[in-house]
Amino acid sequence: MFIFKESGDLQKYLKTQAKQGFSIGFVPTMGALHEGHISLIKAAKSDGGITVASIFVNPTQFNDPDDFKLYPRTIEKDIYMLEKAGCDVLYLPEVKDLYPDGLPANEQYDLGYLETVLDGKYRPGHFQGVCQVVNRLMNAVQPGKLYLGQKDYQQCMVIKKLLSITGSKAEIVICPTLREQDGLAMSSRNMRLTKEQRINATGIYKTLIYLKNNIRNNTWAVLKKNAGDILADHNLVPDYIEIADADTLELLNTVQNENQVVALIAAYMGEVRLIDNMIIPLNFVPYGN
Numbered sequence: 001m002f003i004f005k006e007s008g009d010l011q012k013y014l015k016t017q018a019k020q021g022f023s024i025g026f027v028p029t030m031g032a033l034h035e036g037h038i039s040l041i042k043a044a045k046s047d048g049g050i051t052v053a054s055i056f057v058n059p060t061q062f063n064d065p066d067d068f069k070l071y072p073r074t075i076e077k078d079i080y081m082l083e084k085a086g087c088d089v090l091y092l093p094e095v096k097d098l099y100p101d102g103l104p105a106n107e108q109y110d111l112g113y114l115e116t117v118l119d120g121k122y123r124p125g126h127f128q129g130v131c132q133v134v135n136r137l138m139n140a141v142q143p144g145k146l147y148l149g150q151k152d153y154q155q156c157m158v159i160k161k162l163l164s165i166t167g168s169k170a171e172i173v174i175c176p177t178l179r180e181q182d183g184l185a186m187s188s189r190n191m192r193l194t195k196e197q198r199i200n201a202t203g204i205y206k207t208l209i210y211l212k213n214n215i216r217n218n219t220w221a222v223l224k225k226n227a228g229d230i231l232a233d234h235n236l237v238p239d240y241i242e243i244a245d246a247d248t249l250e251l252l253n254t255v256q257n258e259n260q261v262v263a264l265i266a267a268y269m270g271e272v273r274l275i276d277n278m279i280i281p282l283n284f285v286p287y288g289n
Contacts, residue, residue, distance in 0.1 A: 001083045003090045007098075007140040010091050014050070014142065023049035026143035026170075028134065031055040032072035032188035033081050036178040040147040041085045043175050052141050053082055054091040060103055061129030067273075072191045091140065098136045107132055111161055117251055118154050118264055119275070122239045130155060131162045138168060146170050151177040151185050153262060153277040157249055177276070179205070185276045192272045201269050203234025208278040211243070211263040215280055220253045231267055239266040239273070246279055255282060 004010035014024060025044030029037050037053075044051040055078055062068035075092075082090055095103075109131040114120060120127055138146070146163075148156045156174050163170060178186045183205030184198075193201055207230045211223060218226075220243065227241045244251050246262040255261050264277040 001079075001087050001090055003079070003092055005092050005094065005097065007091075007093065010089070010140055011142075013089070014052070017050050023047075023145070024141060024143040025049055025051050025145045025147060026137075026141045027051070027053045027087075027147045028137050029053060029055055029078075030057045030071065030188065031078050032074050032191060033078045034178075034186045034188065034190075036149055036151065036186035038081060038085045039178050040149060040175055041082065041087050043173060044145065044147050045086055047145060047173075049144070050088045051086070052089040052091060052143065053087050054093070054137055054141070056091075056093055056098065056133065056137070058098075058129060058133040059095065060099075060132050061126050063123050063125050070192065072188050074191075091137070093140075098133060098140075104132055109162060109165055111158060114154065114158050114161060114249060117244075117249065118240055118242060119266065120154070122266065127155070127158045130158060134159055134162060135166060138163075138166070138170065143170050145173050147173045147175060149177060150174050150279075151187065151276060153264060154249060183209075185274075187274060189272050189274060193269060197235075197269045197272070200234040200236065201274060203231050203236050204265050204267055204274060204276045206234070207231055207241070207265060208263050208276060212278055212280050215243070215255060215261070215263075216282070227265075231265075236267040236269055236274075239268070241265050243280075 025047055027040045027044055041051060041053060057071050059068055108128060111127055115127050160172055182202045184202050207227045210230055211227055214223060224241055231238050242251050243255060243261050243263050246260045252261060260279060260281045262277050262279050266273060266275045
């Protein structure tokens with residue numbers, strides 16, 4: 001695996017590969033890798049071509065400085081995992097490489113409705129930061145395909161909007177959320193949980209399963225209350241519990257006319273904020289019915 005710290009060197013190498021006819025699949029990450037990230041690497045490799053990963057903890061997408069400071073950093077382990085998975089190239093930039101003129105103060109993207117709900121509402125400026133760094137990474141790598149995880153559902157939609165705004169022709173490939181055996185979505189933030197918190201964090205998955213199994217048989221007011229109770233029983237404090245149109249992310253109070261919806265949850269376990277979601281086709285038949 002080749003490791004590049006400067007975009008100029010990375011681009012020179014990738015251009016030589018492109019001249020030989022290789023396509024480029026790109027997996028952007030903030031490190032602290034787990035098997036969910038590796039599943040994206042494997043998806044990229046299965047499509048052939050050159051697989052590029054990046055590791056960069058982007059300061060502009062953290063609206064809480066303490067969250068940025070505490071974000072797990074495990075670079076040696078990350079490099080080992082990428083090499084083992086067969087990743088071809090790792091882009092490992094410093095802040096000055098992606099932000100040579102300093103952190104942007106006025107750079108804005110018109111994300112419309114997507115920035116007003118869910119994480120856009122509870123983490124002001126977060127998605128602007130995501131767009132700032134993803135745009136820079138895309139310019140550096142110039143991939144044909146961009147691989148993202150479904151766990152960051154709203155972020156996937158934001159990045160899709162970003163590519164439309166910038167005119168990028170890259171194809172977005174959204175890969176399923178990988179879960180631990182007890183259902184907890186794999187996340188770098190899980191590393192910050194104590195043993196007891198880690199057990200209780202499964203309450204998010206249990207809540208999503210509850211919503212999936214009961215979404216057609218109750219009003220949203222009842223569902224939301226019961227979902228909140230499940231989270232509270234696991235010492236989880238929610239930012240939001242919502243259902244939305246899976247295509248537009250329009251928040252819903254009823255699901256009678258949609259083809260499929262997505263249930264989305266963000267909740268704190270202590271000081272650690274966790275997110276998860278589950279797509280629910282409305283023709284789904286709950287187990288046992």
